[in-house]
Amino acid sequence: MISQDTETPASLDDVKGWFPKVDQLLFTWFLERQERREQHGDLVELGSYLGKSAILMGRHLREGETFTVCDLFDSDAPDDSNQAEMNGSYATLTRRAFESNYRAFHERLPEIVQGPTSLILDHVEPETSRFVHVDASHLYEHVRGDIQAAHVMLPSGGVIVCDDYRSEHTPGVSAAVWEAVAVDGLRPICVTTQKLYGTWGDSGAVQDELLEWLQGQDDVWHEVQQVAGRPLIRAKGKAKAAAKPNDAAKLKKRLAEAEKRLARADDRLARAQHELDSVRNSASFRLGRAATALPRVLRGK
Template sequence: MLFDWFLTRQESRGVRGDLLEIGVYMGKSAIFLGHHLRDGEDYTVCDLFEDEAPDGANKAESNKSYPTLTKQVFERNYLSFHDALPRVLRGPSSLVPDEVPPKSCRFVHVDASHLYEHVYGDIGAARDALLPEGVVVLDDFRSEHTPGVSIAAWEAVLNRGLRPICLSTQKLYGTWDDPAPVQEELLAMVRGRDDCHLSVQEAAGHRIIRVKSKKGMPAPAFPPSRHHRAPEPAARTAPQSPAAGSRRPPAASSRARRIAADLLPPVVTRAVRRGRAR
């Protein structure tokens, strides 16, 4: 819900700029981002895919968490929803600063390595690429298996000028601009809904807005794949009358009487029968 809200808000306000995703995995968020790309904007994605990792720790992480990720798989998934691919950088995320112009992006999604050193660099690349009103989204900032992301994210808040806009269950939305205007719009939007929880806290001089969906909250509409085929409506069949000579099934009341006769004490059964006979 928040991912879509931030992108739609930018577009409704006429904010223009490129899109960047660092770490694409199988392409779900990349596909969603691609539907917000407008004429005149560029869209770049970067992932290691099946290339050699730049260090041993990153190689171990890739082999464990992303053994089936290939550029071909990502591109096939993406082209199931779009006519053309984004610009694909195949390699470590350290490529981004040299390939994406400074202050060119309105929205950056970071979901690559979970190792602190790499996340630190990805946050720096996002800061350099973003326009003044741009938004960065850091994925997995609070998962128990990704402490490197947590440390790098909150270090950026405390020491590198990142201003939190809000937190969801898994993502931190932030900016290097003044977060107050977008926070006020966000608060008004969330307070007008009844399908999500909202809390506001102060920490280290930052206003922290937490948003969490309630059970049953619908997910944002995801455009159907070009391979999707809507199910055909089931053919309506006329009710069939019982064949001649066939016996109709006993009525529910008859079955109930037989069950009562089997289960109730005889004295109760006789009393019920006498009452019906009156």
């Protein structure tokens, strides 16, 4: 179990979890786009771990909307396979830790459904959501059900985000996601290393706006590929060449320490030189030097 004595997170970076910067930027862009277009609807997250992505999503919750989070937390999994996955990957997961992290950034908690994600349609009405993040089980059967539930909850213009759609340890997620694309009409908008963003509505209009925004982002690389006759944007965070402020401070500290060590070495060298000069100027040293300078023939007698 996670210790509850950990410090309260001061920023999103302090919250444990897998939520790369490029996905934080894309979540924000998609949610702000919906706000600009006055697209109303609820937010849903299936699988929350310790709340990192939920905290960001909660920033975009508007008056009259509901944010629903569904996770097993401390509950038992619905079947042996899912329980084995929980024991192996999320043994430290607790609802209390999630709530503590979320309250560090928001006054009010989201609606929490503690249980398997198969329960979500008992709590969220059809076509009432605008953004659904699927990040729960990695098992094909469960992910397939989560994506089908998202299809029910989202209207045609809503956005679904699927985590771990390509990781080597999550082939079940890949199978479920691409099945939804090939069979169920899901249209991918863009992909990152970790997540796929899609819609059952018009993906082209969203892609046009997204490409325009990406052109102005210095820290995000992107390209457009053709997949099954449709464009698909690929985005990836760029490695920053510039040192971070804390890195610069560390470098300055190391430089100052090196300068101190060099000054101490110079001082020791000066003292040694002084001692050597004192010896050379002594009468005994001069006498000994004169003796050793006698001609070899005399020293051999």
